[in-house]
Amino acid sequence: MEEKDRKCPRGKLHCFNWMEDIPGGVTDFDIVEVQFKNTRKGFYRNSANIDLAIGDTVAVESAPGHDIGVVTLTGKLVALQMRRANVKPDAEIKRVFRKAKPADLEKYEEAKARENDTMIRARKIAESLNLNMKIGDVEYQGDSNKAIFYYIADERVDFRQLIKVLADTFKVRIEMKQIGARQEAGRIGGIGSCGRPLCCASWMTNFVSVGTSAARYQDISLNPQKLAGQCAKLKCCLNFEVDTYVESARHLPGREIRLETADNTYFHFKTDIFKKEITYSTDKQIAANLVTISAARAFEVIDMNRRGEKPLQLQADDAEKSSAKAKPIDLASQDDLTRFDKAKKKKRKKKSGGGNGQKQEGQQQKPQAEKQDAPKAPKNAGEQPQKQQRRRNDNPEANAATQQPGQQKNQRQRNKDNRREPKAQQPRQQNAPQTEKPDAPAERPNRIPKAFRDNQE
Template identity: 65%
Template sequence: MDYKNMKFKMWNGCDRGLCCKAVGRQDRQLNTYDWLADVPGNAESTDLVEVQFKNTRKGYYHNVNNLDLKKGDIVAVEANPGHDVGVVTLTGRLVKLQIKKANLKSQDDIKRIYRLAKQVDLDKAKEAKSREHDTMIQSRQIAKDLGLKMKIGDVEYQGDGNKAIFYYIADERVDFRQLIKVLADTFHVRIEMKQIGARQEAGRIGGTGPCGRELCCATWMKNFVSVSTNAARYQDISLNPQKLAGMCAKLKCCLNYEVDNYVEASRKMPPKDAVLQTADGEFHQFKVDILAGLITYSSDKNLASNLETITAERAKEIIEMNKQGEKPLSLMENGKMKETSKSIDLLNESDLSRFDKAKKKKKNKNRNANRPEKGDNRQPNGNRPEKNENRQPNGNNRNRDNRNKGPRQQGNRPQQGNNNKPKQASNNKPQQGENNKPQQGENNKPQEDKK
């Protein structure tokens, strides 16, 4: 079946791909999901268009020429001075909400879209982009020579190459007036300086976080909220700076993702300093599982002794009983804790080191069953393969197939104590040259064949 040419019918009868304008390719950072893309008349509701440039820089423009713009189109937009080249990332009603989110109150900040980018515009933009890395290296050296305490993290050229934006990081206020003059004389472009923080720098550079996924600031997060150590305390996370810090050397933004759930769940827990009094003694809070609603109590205030795990409801019940002067027999309700349903972890009992352990050879039970009893060191024929099949027939080969052939056919088997000499038979005599005679003092005499 040809899936490439397959088309799906929408509810409004449009002959196009399912939600084709909602999700763009994830080759651009901070893409916005247009959940109004398939609403009839969405694109014609406003002429505002969102255009994204290098990394995390976005702009909002008026489509004054009524161009048929779609998500992913490359356009030439108005700039000061000249023009810039960017990619359309959003159209329709959601652009108005994005403008409110960006706090653009002045209409002067919204410029115009000139045209769809031509090949000449693309060539100029590609040439300007190729100079960005070398410009950043030279500008860092210039700032170092001037003795400025700042770091130039990124350089972005305008689409026509007439302007360059220098993104820098500085802990203190920096006087870069002399730096702008030197940069303008060196690169012969208009210079614009923008100060960014450590989080914005990590978003522009990108990378992979300790969770194994791409950084949130480099994919979807644009507005940064302050993160404090209280978020780690609410979630009962150890205050280890190395584990709490992200790629930007600041506290991880993901510490704020679940803190609201922990705050809400912590309100249902009893006070930490509450002491539970029972007939067995006093118990102090030792460990808390906030989301599961379980509390572990210890009989010692400072050590883990006689640990008992109960639910938060049971702890509150005992506190109320203590206020009334009553003491339960134990922390457990009726001697047992109510079983709480937990999610099953299939890999809970597995150990990754199991691949490093050497496999133990299993003994063959059938093989051991066919062995003779203790005292008989000779193996009967057929139990083991011969170690050397190329030995001469006249040699000292005790496991030769034709030696005990006669007695085995008569139903005679080796008995205990017969270690050195085969049974006598009329048609099977030991050959000369074999050392199979019993020694003196040993009970190794062969038994006579009873017929």
């Protein structure tokens, strides 16, 4: 069944058979619906009781000869389609001959290949006869015995001479069929201003007249360039939602009603059907002092005017405004989208002078030195921090080579102070910390340089 559904053209003439699962659907009704090129379709009686399904290509009776089409509907649902198409019960219904044979399909394809050339030549013939008409399409019958010419014209056309010329030129039976601009657009197809295929070419089965009142009900600007479709007529989609607008307008006050207040008179300016809000203006011709209120408030003011009362202002009180719904919050604006792109801040080393600053600098540089020398074991790894400090004090020249310029200057100043006055005579600082540190031993030996001892002697 799936393969047959693929053969069946899915378009505007396709009807979903919702009674397909009901047993006995074929035997209950012996008429099937057959679709031909574009919008043409017909109903044919299956008098031979052929097992037909949707998607089968069949040869049906025609005048003269036979035609080739595709079955689009079977069963009881065909009766509803006939009622919709206004087919009378006593109308003559033609027969289904057989399923199409390969020879029938081959002849049908040859006839379709001639349609484009026939249409171009027919247009030139109509132009030579000075006929005010446009031939939009040509359709050959399945056995190539008849051709249908579809044309559009703004006025009545006498095409009797045209039929004679066409019959002598193409050697087939000629049938002329007038169509409207909408039907022509549906047969040709195209893309609408909405970016989708034309409704008349994709799913619409019948066309209803469209008036400018449909645009007025929906508050659409009466711009002919925007309201007209590719067929140069008003767009069919203007009728799609007009009933909903008309129904919603019944629950809103009339546009001709005026609202009286203590200080002014307000006239209707525009209406928002979806929000059920109405905008009023103090001037009937132009927008002046616009005030937007709800439909409930408008009916309340109208009742007050009928009783002879006039409110102080058109809008509701502040208590009613506060009860109105709050505006939605945009959750996306609460978070920073670049919060994951921020780089980590690098820790900067503190640079400070003096003894305390030198100790802090030494404490910060010490872990880095240990990380760099981690693969290699240092020679003095087993010595205690106090012994390492004494060794640095004993050899001030080697220690000054590894220090920074600012630290070297501080070290020279301390060496001068040590030469001038012994360490034991220096007063103890009041703010010195009580706890012992590895780089500041508790008992420091008083080492006097040799040059200072010679001067004393």
